[in-house]
Amino acid sequence: MAKKIMAVDDSATIRQVLKFTLQGAGFQVSEAEDGDDALAKLANDPPDMLITDLNMPRMDGIELIRQVRQQPWGKFIPILMLTTESQEAKKLEGKAAGASAWLVKPFKPEQLLAIINVVLL
């Protein structure tokens, strides 16, 4: 069965890029536009992997990662955070919260898939 990945980003464009890239690689993709939205959707249908932006209204990515890591289903899933080059401190914060990997925007679809290939078994 196809692995499920949830993409969380407040930008519809980024979500669309993620969705297109991931679906093209055979994953089942769900979307959320911020941390709150993600948690609400995740509760019923935990994914195999989470991809999240850091800077989002309502609940940001760091808090989302922290919350997911406290869920029984989210303890060990790979979480990829999307950062920008100016966010070194955020990256460390995200790592401390339990992010598995990070990817700097803008990225190429191949880069995204290469990382998934390593973290999602």
Next chain:
Amino acid sequence: MMMDQYAETFREETLELLSELEVGLLELEQRPDDADAIDRVFRALHTVKGSAGMIGFEAISGFTHEVETVFELVRSGGLAVSGELVNLTLAARDMIKSIMEADFGGAAVDPQAAERITDALRALIPVADTACPAAGEQATAAAAAGDEVTYHIRFRPPANIFQRGIQPLGLLQELARLGRCRIIAETDAVPELDELDPELCYLYWDVILTTEHDEDRIRDVFIFVEDDCELKIVAINDDLLDAAGGELRLGDILIQHGDLTAEDLERVMRAQTRPMLGESLVRAGVVSGSQLDVALEVQAEVKRQQQKRQALDEASSIRVRSEKLDSLVDLVGELVTVQARLSQTAAGQDDPVLSEIAEEVERLTWDMRDHILNIRMLPIGTTFSRFQRLVRDLSRELGKEVQLVTAGAETELDKTVIERLGDPLVHLIRNAIDHGLEAPAVRAQAGKTRQGTIFLSATHSGANVILEVRDDGGGIDREAIRERARSQGLLSGDLESNDSELLNLIFSPGFSTVGEVSSVSGRGVGMDVVKRAIDSLRGSISVDSRAGEGTTFTVKLPLTLAIIDGLLVQVADEKFVLPLSAVEECIELSRADVARANRKNLIRVRGEIVPYLRLRERFGLDGALPEIEQVVVAEALGQRVGFAVDHVIGEHQTVIKALGLMYKDVTGLSGATILGDGSVALILDLPPLVREAELAERLLTDATRSQRHVVSSHS
């Protein structure tokens, strides 16, 4: 490059964000220190920049980046919001809109106007902060193409690695993709079971990787854990070798890895009594067995590289008739036998001088045997290249687009194995093109590339070679197999078999799921022929398939046919060897068991009934049956069959000697071997034995059935 399918979403989103930006800025004009408003402005800029960058609107992302930089400073308290800043940012907002409209076919933008805005914005930033380093292109020293380097990598992840959602397996797999790789798991940090926390990682790994990539590329694999893990990468290069005087010694490697101190080495070497240093070190407890394994592997890899370099230097060879090699192998076989006798004699004599000679002879003999068998090894690549043409021709004939990707062409196999492997492989590849891969149109519809891929690979795995033929086609239709199996009576209607059993039915004689016969395959010559060919090479074949993703055939073959890993058993005074590759387990059979089974030759193995045949009966041997017999359960003709013997003596690696011409019609024997004490053991060929027994059984049941028939019609 613009990605058209996202452009419209991007445009709508950006327009929305720009109006949000405008609202935020106007609010800021009223309340310059409203943190919420600052945040909103920053996020709008940030998102515009990110999305634009993602889908290739570089002008927008570049320009917005400048504005965002200023607001990042504002957000972190490094710059206060001023009327000038708001004015400039509003101008910038309009500029972003203009650039975007230009990208969507509107009027072109004056680049100088944009520059004026960014210059003015930069002027607002306090001087100290402008000195951000330009992200220059990092000049990486590219490793000379084709130049392979061997690295020793020790990777020790933090114990809580799982809690960050990272599995070391993924990293190790990625590493293995970089080159030839041997991975050794170190288990010495694993605690006792009651102290073990299953959520922590206690293992660490030593990896010997030979690759053409450079060290940076290896580090990249570990980028997400680099800060927390212990990662040591040591290149085993010429400098190191030169320093060691051309030959890398075991002790040096261990010291270099930090597994051993020079003092300990000194101490152990002085007290050393046995010729093998490694063994002495482990016995002295200064290094662990796995540390030694790693060091030995490094040493072997270095030697391989040196040999390869040497081979390049002096690519000279001589051609020798293969018969000459065959007779050499025979001679070594004799030598091994004599050596075994010598060792046995020496062991019984309690003479240290003799023992020493015997050990020396043993070592030399085994070395010699390995070397001679090595001469017969050929890289499998020659066969691979043949297939490129086959694939090309076949795909044209069938109207399919196929590419053949091969890996491991340098893997070496015994010459005779390679020769006899050609036909089965051709069959598997034909099968993959004909049945496995879909037509281009069908593939396109399923969202796949029009061109299908067939992946052919060879790898070493212990004393075996694993060949894989994989396609990315539609997979095997399990329903079709089930139906076909029912119609052929291979599967009774009510019996549900598990998935692998079901898939393995395709190896049954005369089995084919494709309704129509094509000119390429499906002419009644089925997978059973392939299986038989592989069996005759003492190999095994298995199949795995996923619907929509493709099918993989895995063939496991012994490195050589001249030597057999066998299980030595005894019946009365005779000894027999069963090929270890077929043996699954050994179980005891008491007289009570036999009585319980109504004297039928059936034994219960963990709930499953397994038929067995008695070698004593088959070979007509006399002597009393022991109180407890042993049943060796083996796989033959796709089923589990037991072979009852008196004693199981143990594992036995032996050189096969062919039986003479006189015995060529004897079934059930594939050869003989001479044991250490000079006696002969016969090597069993299991499939014919089983076939024979089945035939006898069927005749018997047919006979009883017809008898019964006669009786019932009379009554």
